[in-house]
Amino acid sequence: MYNIVIFGAPGSGKGTQSEYLIKHYGLFHISTGDVLRDHIKRGTELGKIASGYINDGKLIPDDLMISILEKVLDENPEKEKQGVIFDGFPRTTEQAKALKEMLARRGSKVDIVIGLDVPESELIDRLIKRGKESGRSDDNLETIKKRLDVYHSQTSPLRDHYVAEGIYAAINGLGSIEGIFEDIKKAIDNCRK
Numbered sequence: 001m002y003n004i005v006i007f008g009a010p011g012s013g014k015g016t017q018s019e020y021l022i023k024h025y026g027l028f029h030i031s032t033g034d035v036l037r038d039h040i041k042r043g044t045e046l047g048k049i050a051s052g053y054i055n056d057g058k059l060i061p062d063d064l065m066i067s068i069l070e071k072v073l074d075e076n077p078e079k080e081k082q083g084v085i086f087d088g089f090p091r092t093t094e095q096a097k098a099l100k101e102m103l104a105r106r107g108s109k110v111d112i113v114i115g116l117d118v119p120e121s122e123l124i125d126r127l128i129k130r131g132k133e134s135g136r137s138d139d140n141l142e143t144i145k146k147r148l149d150v151y152h153s154q155t156s157p158l159r160d161h162y163v164a165e166g167i168y169a170a171i172n173g174l175g176s177i178e179g180i181f182e183d184i185k186k187a188i189d190n191c192r193k
C-alpha cells in the first residue's frame with residue numbers, strides 16, 4: 001500500500017494521469033476539486049461556499065479544505081488501506097503539514113509526490129480546450145489566469161518542501177499520455193525499491 005500525491009499546475013494532466021494510476025495500481029482516488037464540484041452539483045451548504053471561491057479562481061480556506069479531506073478519509077477506511085492518490089491536495093504548505101499529520105495518525109505517510117512539469121502557454125491552451133469540452137465554470141481565460149497566479153504564489157512552493165523531504169519526482173508533462181505515464185510508473189517503482 002502506498003500513497004501518492006499528484007502535483008502540478010491546473011491543466012498539467014493530474015486528472016488524466018490519475019485515471020491511469022487508478023487502473024494500474026488500484027488506488028483510491030481523491031480529487032478535492034471533484035469533491036467540491038459534487039457538493040456544488042448537489043446544492044449543499046458547502047457547495048454554496050465553494051462555488052464562490054472556485055469561480056473566482058481562489059483556493060478554499062485551508063481549515064475548511066483540510067476538514068473536507070479528513071472527512072473523505074474517515075468515511076472510506078477500507079479504500080484508504082488500498083493506498084490513495086491525492087489529486088489537487090495539498091495546495092498550500094499548511095495543507096501539506098495537515099496531510100502529513102493526518103496520515104501519521106493513521107500509521108501511514110505520503111510515499112511519493114509526482115510533479116508534472118508543463119510550460120505555461122501549453123497549460124492555458126489545454127484549459128481553454130477543456131473549458132469548451134467540459135463546460136467547467138472556472139476554465140475561462142480570466143479565471144485560468146487567476147488560478148495560475150494562485151498556483152505560482154501559494155502552491156508551487158510546495159515543490160521545495162517535498163524535494164527537501166526527498167520524495168519529489170519531477171516528470172515532464174509534455175508528450176503522449178502513455179509516454180508520461182511510463183515515466184510516472186518508473187518513478188513509483190524506483191521509490192518502492
Ligand code: AMP
Nearest residue numbers: 032033053054058059060065088089091
Ligand atoms: P481542481 O479541480 O483541482 O483544478 O480544483 C478546482 C478548484 O477547486 C480550485 O481552483 C480551488 O478553487 C478548489 N480547490 C480544489 N482543491 C483545493 C485545495 N486543496 N485547496 C483549496 N482549494 C481547492
